Amino acid sequence: MAEILLKVESLTKRFGGLRAVNDVSFCMQQKEVLGLIGPNGAGKTTLLRLLTGILKPDSGSVIFKGTELVGLKTWNIVNRGVACTFQNMRPFRRLPIIANVMVYCLSPRSMHRGEWVKKVEDKAMDALEFAGISDMALEKASVLSQGDLKRLEIARAVATDPELLLLDEPFGGLSPAETDLMAKSIHRLHKGGRFGRLHSEGPAMIIVEHKLQQLMKIVDRIIVLNFGTILAEGTPEEVVKNPQVIEAYLGKEGD
Amino acid sequence: MDLAILYVKKFYKIIRGEVLVLPSRISVGLFFLVLIGLPLITRDPYIIRIIILTSIFAILAASWDLLSGFTGQMNFGHALFFGVGAYASALLNVHAHIPPWGSVPLGALAAVMAGLIVGIPCLRLKHTYLALTTLAFPIILLGIIFALPDWTGGELGISGLTRFTSSLLGNYYLHIITMLVLCTIMWKITDSNTGLIFHAIREDELAVKTAGINTTRYKLLAFCLSGFFAGIAGGLYAHYMRIAGPSTLEVSMSFTVVIWAIFGGAATIYGPVAAVFILFPLLEFVRFWPEYRTLIFAFIVLFTLLYMPEGLIPWVRDKIEKECPRCKIRNVSTRKTCRICTAGLD
Ligand SMILES: Nc1ncnc2c1ncn2[C@@H]1O[C@H](COP(=O)(O)OP(=O)(O)O)[C@@H](O)[C@H]1O
Numbered sequence: 311m312a313e314i315l316l317k318v319e320s321l322t323k324r325f326g327g328l329r330a331v332n333d334v335s336f337c338m339q340q341k342e343v344l345g346l347i348g349p350n351g352a353g354k355t356t357l358l359r360l361l362t363g364i365l366k367p368d369s370g371s372v373i374f375k376g377t378e379l380v381g382l383k384t385w386n387i388v389n390r391g392v393a394c395t396f397q398n399m400r401p402f403r404r405l406p407i408i409a410n411v412m413v414y415c416l417s418p419r420s421m422h423r424g425e426w427v428k429k430v431e432d433k434a435m436d437a438l439e440f441a442g443i444s445d446m447a448l449e450k451a452s453v454l455s456q457g458d459l460k461r462l463e464i465a466r467a468v469a470t471d472p473e474l475l476l477l478d479e480p481f482g483g484l485s486p487a488e489t490d491l492m493a494k495s496i497h498r499l500h501k502g503g504r505f506g507r508l509h510s511e512g513p514a515m516i517i518v519e520h521k522l523q524q525l526m527k528i529v530d531r532i533i534v535l536n537f538g539t540i541l542a543e544g545t546p547e548e549v550v551k552n553p554q555v556i557e558a559y560l561g562k563e564g565d
Numbered sequence: 566m567d568l569a570i571l572y573v574k575k576f577y578k579i580i581r582g583e584v585l586v587l588p589s590r591i592s593v594g595l596f597f598l599v600l601i602g603l604p605l606i607t608r609d610p611y612i613i614r615i616i617i618l619t620s621i622f623a624i625l626a627a628s629w630d631l632l633s634g635f636t637g638q639m640n641f642g643h644a645l646f647f648g649v650g651a652y653a654s655a656l657l658n659v660h661a662h663i664p665p666w667g668s669v670p671l672g673a674l675a676a677v678m679a680g681l682i683v684g685i686p687c688l689r690l691k692h693t694y695l696a697l698t699t700l701a702f703p704i705i706l707l708g709i710i711f712a713l714p715d716w717t718g719g720e721l722g723i724s725g726l727t728r729f730t731s732s733l734l735g736n737y738y739l740h741i742i743t744m745l746v747l748c749t750i751m752w753k754i755t756d757s758n759t760g761l762i763f764h765a766i767r768e769d770e771l772a773v774k775t776a777g778i779n780t781t782r783y784k785l786l787a788f789c790l791s792g793f794f795a796g797i798a799g800g801l802y803a804h805y806m807r808i809a810g811p812s813t814l815e816v817s818m819s820f821t822v823v824i825w826a827i828f829g830g831a832a833t834i835y836g837p838v839a840a841v842f843i844l845f846p847l848l849e850f851v852r853f854w855p856e857y858r859t860l861i862f863a864f865i866v867l868f869t870l871l872y873m874p875e876g877l878i879p880w881v882r883d884k885i886e887k888e889c890p891r892c893k894i895r896n897v898s899t900r901k902t903c904r905i906c907t908a909g910l911d
């Protein structure tokens with residue numbers, strides 16, 4: 311259990327003069343669920359993008375299961391077991407929803423993991439079933455609502471069977487009822503097990519989220535980011551009591 | 566004998582169940598039958614010649630669609646593959662005396678190389694930049710060809726190629742069957758998992774990368790596949806016309822291919838093929854009116870696209886067929902209920 315899964319060391323990313331991510335270091339254990347919070351523009355999305363290789367850091371290193379990820383291509387990183395979702399969902403709008411997920415079942419990793427499932431369609435269908443949108447499998451992705459698009463992102467993530475899952479605002483724009491459902495899905499995914507013909511070990515997760523109440527129930531530990539640097543780190547209870555955090559972030563919500 | 570009848574019955578059942586249920590499938594079946602049966606009606610060398618050329622350009626238009634329609638890599642220099650296929654097979658045929666059966670496939674391999682050479686610098690480019698860069702490649706090759714007239718014949722091109730066969734019908738069947746087979750293969754590719762990835766790359770390349778798929782490799786694959794089929798078209802053209810000339814590389818050739826494909830309906834394969842079979846013969850038959858030819862062409866294309874932004878064939882298909890709202894199976898538009906799930910169609 312105490313094995314180190316991810317080790318981020320003094321990661322820095324500049325956009326012009328702006329240090330969007332500034333000297334960030336942290337570690338994650340296997341199966342751990344980490345919450346990443348911070349005000350808008352704190353650099354949360356940028357940090358996730360650095361981890362998946364969508365952006366290249368200016369300096370620093372990311373060690374995942376003993377391998378340096380900095381410098382690797384996104385598709386390569388994903389095949390090593392890191393999956394991510396997008397804050398502003400990115401569906402293939404003109405393709406049916408099932409095809410949206412099938413693409414995620416076609417990576418070398420996914421093909422290798424579910425070798426015994428003959429048909430890609432079946433695998434994709436099970437992922438949709440898990441996310442709860444299998445009834446719309448044949449519709450075009452352009453008809454999906456905000457909430458269902460978030461579910462599609464989850465279905466895609468499940469399809470790649472990751473060991474580390476990066477969720478960027480999974481509750482963003484969802485109604486309270488939808489938020490509850492999504493929180494349950496995430497919890498179920500983290501526990502792992504069999505979902506139809508799919509199988510999940512229960513990935514470690516980094517969850518970026520604004521809705522703290524929901525987040526606190528899911529995560530083991532929270533990192534607070536502000537202006538690209540880590541402001542505080544600790545269990546959810548510790549973090550909400552931290553005066554710096556209250557000032558920088560929570561205070562605004564209390565107004 | 567009984568066995569034969571059994572098989573015929575089985576075959577008929579399949580045809581009735583799978584083909585005769587949809588007007589679009591009937592049209593494709595008729596298209597195959599008419600092309601194969603045409604020599605029974607006419608053997609006019611002029612008509613045969615036009616259909617052979619149409620078939621060659623149909624392969625070319627479909628190959629553009631495979632690359633640009635599906636992966637969204639806008640290629641405005643598709644003549645490059647056509648020209649490389651034509652010149653390479655001409656050089657092999659005239660200078661190395663390789664017969665057409667060898668020179669056309671080898672010419673296509675040369676076009677695959679061209680696909681790699683163009684594809685690699687184009688991988689980083691998108692949209693307008695990609696379009697402009699691809700436009701430049703055939704022009705560069707033209708420059709090289711004019712600079713080496715001893716090898717390439719300069720303005721005159723390389724002439725004196727041998728044909729596959731001297732028989733009229735032999736040539737006819739060779740070209741239409743090659744066209745039907747290659748276009749079916751291209752359609753099958755787009756219908757496969759690889760085709761799905763091509764399609765997804767057009768929609769959102771970053772999302773495909775986060776699926777763990779090496780999009781670079783798939784984009785290069787699209788360039789190479791497209792180059793291969795276009796190269797075969799080029800080789801067939803050179804051998805049929807018995808000359809490979811600079812016209813195969815002209816900018817107007819590249820643009821005509823794009824217009825054909827978009828007119829017929831991009832990202833369908835059958836759309837561009839149908840478009841060539843409509844537009845190419847049409848323009849040949851108004852040849853006696855040379856000064857208006859281009860104008861007619863431009864107007865037809867313009868009006869079609871104004872009223873049918875998806876292209877002609879998808880528009881027609883939507884008129885004669887509709888999708889079941891429940892199971893997404895296509896039905897003849899005259900039906901009231903779905904032929905599979907019996908849901909109401911309106
Ligand atoms: N591609 C980019 N180019 C320039 N600046 C960017 C880019 N992406 C993000 N930024 C800037 O970096 C900062 C952090 O952004 P982001 O990581 O999206 O914040 P968060 O997700 O925490 O709201 C913001 O000030 C944003 O304007």
Ligand SMILES: [Mg+2]
Nearest residue numbers: 354355356397
């Ligand atoms: Mg963000």
